[in-house]
Amino acid sequence: xxxxxxxxxxxxxxxxxxxxxxxxxxxxxxxxxxxxxxxxxxxxxxxxxxxxxxxxxxxxxxxxxxxxxxxxxxxxxxxxxxxxxxxxxxxxxxxxxxxxxxxxxxxxxxxxxxxxxxxxxxxxxxxxxxxxxxxxxxxxxxxxxxxxxxxxxxxxxxxxxxxxxxxxxxxxxxxxxxxxxxxxxxxxxxxxxxxxxxxxxxxxxxxxxxxxxxxxxxxxxxxxxxxxxxxxxxxxxxxxxxxxxxxxxxxxxxxxxxxxxxxxxxxxxxxxxxxxxxxxxxxxxxxxxxxxxxxxxxxxxxxxxxxxxxxxxxxxxxxxxxxxxxxxxxxxxxxxxxxxxx
Amino acid sequence: xxxxxxxxxxxxxxxxxxxxxxxxxxxxxxxxxxxxxxxxxxxxxxxxxxxxxxxxxxxxxxxxxxxxxxxxxxxxxxxxxxxxxxxxxxxxxxxxxxxxxxxxxxxxxxxxxxxxxxxxxxxxxxxxxxxxxxxxxxxxxxxxxxxxxxxxxxxxxxxxxxxxxxxxxxxxxxxxxxxxxxxxxxxxxxxxxxxxxxxxxxxxxxxxxxxxxxxxxxxxxxxxxxxxxxxxxxxxxxxxxxxxxxxxxxxxxxxxxxxxxxxxxxxxxxxxxxxxxxxxxxxxxxxxxxxxxxxxxxxxxxxxxxxxxxxxxxxxxxxxxxxxxxxxxxxxxxxxxxxxxx
DNA sequence: TCGGAAATGATGTACGTTGATCAGAAGGCC
DNA sequence: GGCCTTCTGATCAACGTACATCATTTCCGA
Numbered sequence: 001x002x003x004x005x006x007x008x009x010x011x012x013x014x015x016x017x018x019x020x021x022x023x024x025x026x027x028x029x030x031x032x033x034x035x036x037x038x039x040x041x042x043x044x045x046x047x048x049x050x051x052x053x054x055x056x057x058x059x060x061x062x063x064x065x066x067x068x069x070x071x072x073x074x075x076x077x078x079x080x081x082x083x084x085x086x087x088x089x090x091x092x093x094x095x096x097x098x099x100x101x102x103x104x105x106x107x108x109x110x111x112x113x114x115x116x117x118x119x120x121x122x123x124x125x126x127x128x129x130x131x132x133x134x135x136x137x138x139x140x141x142x143x144x145x146x147x148x149x150x151x152x153x154x155x156x157x158x159x160x161x162x163x164x165x166x167x168x169x170x171x172x173x174x175x176x177x178x179x180x181x182x183x184x185x186x187x188x189x190x191x192x193x194x195x196x197x198x199x200x201x202x203x204x205x206x207x208x209x210x211x212x213x214x215x216x217x218x219x220x221x222x223x224x225x226x227x228x229x230x231x232x233x234x235x236x237x238x239x240x241x242x243x244x245x246x247x248x249x250x251x252x253x254x255x256x257x258x259x260x261x262x263x264x265x266x267x268x269x270x271x272x273x274x275x276x277x278x279x280x281x282x283x284x285x286x287x288x289x290x291x292x293x294x295x296x297x298x299x300x301x302x303x304x305x306x307x308x309x310x311x312x313x314x315x316x317x318x319x320x321x322x323x324x325x326x327x328x329x330x331x332x333x334x335x336x337x338x339x340x341x342x
Numbered sequence: 343x344x345x346x347x348x349x350x351x352x353x354x355x356x357x358x359x360x361x362x363x364x365x366x367x368x369x370x371x372x373x374x375x376x377x378x379x380x381x382x383x384x385x386x387x388x389x390x391x392x393x394x395x396x397x398x399x400x401x402x403x404x405x406x407x408x409x410x411x412x413x414x415x416x417x418x419x420x421x422x423x424x425x426x427x428x429x430x431x432x433x434x435x436x437x438x439x440x441x442x443x444x445x446x447x448x449x450x451x452x453x454x455x456x457x458x459x460x461x462x463x464x465x466x467x468x469x470x471x472x473x474x475x476x477x478x479x480x481x482x483x484x485x486x487x488x489x490x491x492x493x494x495x496x497x498x499x500x501x502x503x504x505x506x507x508x509x510x511x512x513x514x515x516x517x518x519x520x521x522x523x524x525x526x527x528x529x530x531x532x533x534x535x536x537x538x539x540x541x542x543x544x545x546x547x548x549x550x551x552x553x554x555x556x557x558x559x560x561x562x563x564x565x566x567x568x569x570x571x572x573x574x575x576x577x578x579x580x581x582x583x584x585x586x587x588x589x590x591x592x593x594x595x596x597x598x599x600x601x602x603x604x605x606x607x608x609x610x611x612x613x614x615x616x617x618x619x620x621x622x623x624x625x626x627x628x629x630x631x632x633x634x635x636x637x638x639x640x641x642x643x644x645x646x647x648x649x650x651x652x653x654x655x656x657x658x659x660x661x662x663x664x665x666x667x668x669x670x671x672x673x674x675x676x677x678x679x680x681x682x683x684x
Numbered sequence: 685t686c687g688g689a690a691a692t693g694a695t696g697t698a699c700g701t702t703g704a705t706c707a708g709a710a711g712g713c714c
Numbered sequence: 715g716g717c718c719t720t721c722t723g724a725t726c727a728a729c730g731t732a733c734a735t736c737a738t739t740t741c742c743g744a
Contacts, residue, residue: 002401003433005730016693021732029691031741048434052394053730056699059344089667091345092390171682178681182524213681305670306648325431328647330684335677339520339555340513342672347700358723363702371721373710395700398729 004045013041024049051320055094062095062316066152067113067127069104073231073258074284076104076128079153082304086312095312098122105197105230107132114138117147124148124315126165129156131201148318150311153302154202162318165311167302167333169202173209173256175333176279179298180252181218183277188220189251192243192276194236195226196257206256206281221252229259236262244270255280264290283336291338301334346387355383366391393662397436404437404658408494409455409469411446415573415600416626418446418470421495424646428654437654440464447539447572449474456480459489466490466657468507471498473543490660492653495644496544504660507653509644509675511544515551515598517675518621521640522594523560525619530562531593534585534618536578537568538599548598548623563594571601578604586612597622606632625678633680643676 010020015038022030023038030038041047054060066083069076080099087097100117103109111134114127125142129135129151136159139149143160155164180191193210195203207226214223227243229236236259244250244266253276255263260280267276280287283301290296310329317324336342352362357380364372365380372380383389396402408425411418422441429439442459445451453476456469467484471477471493478501481491485502497506522533535552537545549568556565569585571578578601586592586608595618597605602622609618622629625643632638652671659666678684 007730018694018733019692022692025732027733031691034691050398050730051434052436053398053699054732056392056395056398056701056729057731057733059699059732086670089670092393094394171684175679175682178679303674328428328431332645332676332684333682334674335679335682337517337520337677340517340675340677342513342674349700359701360703360724361722364722367702369703373721376721392700395729396702398731399700399702401702401729 003050004047005050006047008045009038009041009047012045013038051322060094062124062312062319063098063122064095064124064126064312064315065098065100065117065122066311067100067102067110067125069128069130070101071104071231072233073104074286075258075282078284079128079304079308082308086305086308090312095316097312105130105199107135107199111135111138114142117142119145119147122147123319124150126150126152126311126315127161128153129159129161129201130154131156131199131204135159148315150314150318152307152311154200156201163314163324163329165307165314165329165331166202167331169205170209170212172281172300172333173206173211174213175209175335176206176254176256176281176298176300177210177213177218179335180254180277180279181213181221183279183297184218184221184252187251187274189249190222190224190247191252191254192224192240192247192250193226194240194253194255194257194259194263195228196231196259197228198226200257203257210254210256224250226256229257229262231258233259233262233265235259237266238262240266241270244272248273250276252277253279258282260284260290260296261286264295267295283334283341288336288341291336291341294338297337299336301336302331303334306331345392346389347392348389350387351380351383351389354387355380393664402436404466404654404661405440405464406437406466406468406654406657407440407442407459407464408653409442409444409452409467411470411472412443413446413573414575415446416628417600417624420626421470421646421650424650428647428650432654437658439654447472447541449477449541453477453480456484459484461487461489464489465661466492468492468494468653468657469503470495471501471503471543472496473498473541473546477501490657492656492660494649494653496542498543505656505666505671507649507656507671507673508544509673511547512551512554514623514642514675515548515553516555517551517677518548518596518598518623518640518642519552519555519560521677522596522619522621523555523563525621525639526560526563526594529593529616531591532564532566532589533594533596534566534582534589534592535568536582536595536597536599536601536605537570538573538601539570540568542599545599552596552598565596566592568598571599571604573600575601575604575607577601579608580604582608583612586614590615592618594619595621600624602626602632602638603628606637609637625676625683630678630683633678633683636680639679641678643678644673645676648673 006020010017023035102113107130110130115138139159142149149161150163151161153166227239278296279298281300283299287299314324348362352359365377444455449472452472457480481501484491491503492505493503495508569581620638621640623642625641629641656666
């Protein structure tokens with residue numbers, strides 16, 4: 001049997017096509033009792049609206065704006081390039097992608113950008129959130145005016161975003177600790193932690209997960225307080241170099257933000273009694289090179305392609321009021337080492 | 343500007359709508375010269391056919407059959423359950439999924455099943471290939487009669503399959519070696535290798551990659567010849583127990599096929615001088631439990647959801663004659679350890 | 685019991701493509 | 715030049731839904 005159409009629903013409910021249409025599209029002018037009869041018929045027939053036909057008829061387009069931090073963060077640049085490269089693929093499906101970059105680590109700037117979006121030109125927004133109240137308010141504002149929002153990479157769970165597309169960063173931190181613990185096994189000493197900035201929720205969460213496992217499973221390793229490098233390679237290099245001078249017993253380094261070129265440079269010029277194990281985040285081309293060179297031991301990654309596709313799937317579903325299947329949208333915490341580079 | 347339609351193409355080429363349609367759908371009755379004028383116009387306008395509209399008009403459905411090995415292999419059963427759970431999602435997009443199970447490790451049975459598929463009811467086939475000439479011939483037969491085929495999990499590169507959906511198994515083997523090498527570091531000794539059967543190309547390839555890295559990077563570890571457990575837990579248990587009796591210096595185990603419950607049982611009852619490091623494939627619920635229990639050290643995985651989605655995307659593209667974007671279809675070699683379980 | 689408002693039905697056009705039919709036009713062959 | 719075969723154009727009805735208009739019915743309150 002072919003799938004039921006609105007005609008079948010109309011017949012089953014004993015109403016006209018027009019009425020079914022009114023119910024389906026939430027237009028007014030339908031009595032409560034009639035509406036529920038139509039709903040009952042839809043459920044009985046297991047009716048599902050044919051979105052392709054609906055979109056064709058509506059000449060609908062989904063216009064989705066990706067709002068990303070500006071700057072030298074390679075991961076973000078690769079994310080931007082990823083969105084760019086998906087453009088054509090999605091255009092076939094009536095999805096238009098836009099990109100807007102805003103200053104990093106700056107909640108006010110991000111909120112401004114969100115507030116100034118032209119709502120007549122955007123149906124959905126995917127934003128890498130900075131954790132600041134104004135950002136939450138801006139998201140709420142968008143939501144109120146009918147624009148659906150998902151957060152990417154770094155979440156803002158208190159805001160009315162419809163979904164978070166990204167990895168579980170606590171798990172990511174735990175994973176890093178598990179790896180570093182293994183790699184440093186038996187050697188004791190300190191572990192340096194390099195963060196971007198603690199206004200990014202993902203960094204905070206990674207630190208949290210990292211400490212959980214460190215304390216529980218590797219008590220012989222001493223995790224040092226994080227240094228904040230603001231995802232800037234030069235600053236990271238400077239701060240980490242100073243730290244390595246002070247702590248000669250560093251046997252492991254966990255870099256949970258960006259600026260990993262600074263990590264590599266600081267380690268190269270420090271003369272440590274033994275090579276430290278290094279775990280970083282995001283498989284950018286730099287991280288990949290250092291992995292191959294044997295400088296980094298592991299890279300924890302979130303797949304950019306999966307994230308973009310998931311963001312688009314979720315946003316179009318939210319826009320249509322369709323349900324999303326959370327288990328199909330989970331982004332995995334990936335581990336890369338020298339031997340499994342893609 | 344909105345995307346061009348066949349009307350625009352017709353106007354631009356100076357022909358009628360009907361002729362454009364003839365060209366577009368490769369019907370006959372169009373002169374060579376006219377055809378090329380139409381193609382030129384399409385290129386000039388950058389025309390792309392609206393597949394949603396076309397499918398609506400054609401009342402097209404994509405009927406895709408997944409052909410999987412029968413039996414107690416948990417990974418395959420979870421793959422089957424995965425296909426089942428994707429059914430509803432894809433039905434919305436006019437894609438109907440079917441499942442056919444055939445005896446495992448049996449090229450003839452698989453070939454028979456493929457040959458007996460009702461071609462009026464199937465547009466595309468995703469098959470977990472057994473490496474046998476008859477299977478290649480069966481795939482060629484399908485292809486000739488207009489059915490598109492992709493291989494999944496285990497490839498058959500010599501056959502005319504349109505694509506392979508799965509991980510690079512050489513890389514997977516290399517990854518396993520990298521992990522085991524790390525985990526056994528300094529302890530020397532032997533490494534046991536448990537395979538399913540060498541008629542499965544994925545198993546052969548994993549072994550290959552494993553040996554590459556073992557020899558190059560961990561010469562102090564001695565990789566033993568593989569035992570073939572035919573993905574059967576009881577047989578694996580028996581064979582591995584015997585092996586562990588003979589080789590008291592086993593410090594690591596790599597199970598590159600299924601039957602991992604047998605691995606866990608054999609290790610539990612053997613009394614070895616020290617706990618061996620264990621790396622296995624496929625994050626089934628059993629593997630997950632052993633990982634959590636600290637029996638398995640790492641699990642190499644291919645994400646079933648990604649594979650199913652990729653298979654469907656690729657098959658529908660092949661059926662429509664659309665191009666596929668290989669970089670978007672790559673399946674990652676995932677590593678799971680205790681701390682990054684999803 | 686009636687007027688007016690609210691609810692519903694009937695109908696038509698559109699979205700971009702398919703696929704069919706039929707009428708002409710162009711071309712080749714004798 | 716006539717005839718027959720290929721091409722080509724014109725037109726139409728679908729596919730399932732959206733949306734608008736106008737006509738009709740139902741309901742409610744005074």
